[in-house]
Amino acid sequence: MADPMSPLDILMTIMRQRFDDGDAEGAVAIAKAVAPFVHPKPKERAAHGTIDTLRDHQLVELCRGGVARAGAAQKATD
Numbered sequence: 001m002a003d004p005m006s007p008l009d010i011l012m013t014i015m016r017q018r019f020d021d022g023d024a025e026g027a028v029a030i031a032k033a034v035a036p037f038v039h040p041k042p043k044e045r046a047a048h049g050t051i052d053t054l055r056d057h058q059l060v061e062l063c064r065g066g067v068a069r070a071g072a073a074q075k076a077t078d
Contacts, residue, residue, distance in 0.1 A: 008037055 005013070011034050019027035054062070 008034060012038075 011030055015027050015030035015034065018024075018030065
């Protein structure tokens with residue numbers, strides 16, 4: 001038995017077929033629908049600004065626990 005295609009596989013196949021058939025508009029419509037699943041947006045960074053704008057305690061938190069904890073410390077002081 002052949003491996004079943006996922007919904008994403010099916011949409012990508014149809015998108016490519018439409019493009020090959022000269023239906024660029026149809027291919028673009030499908031591309032827009034599948035883009036978030038193929039190319040997800042990067043996660044928002046918790047710490048805003050640059051290292052020059054962080055306070056000393058935020059830099060310490062960044063060194064201890066990473067960006068998420070530093071971002072939480074920044075929100076608490078804002």
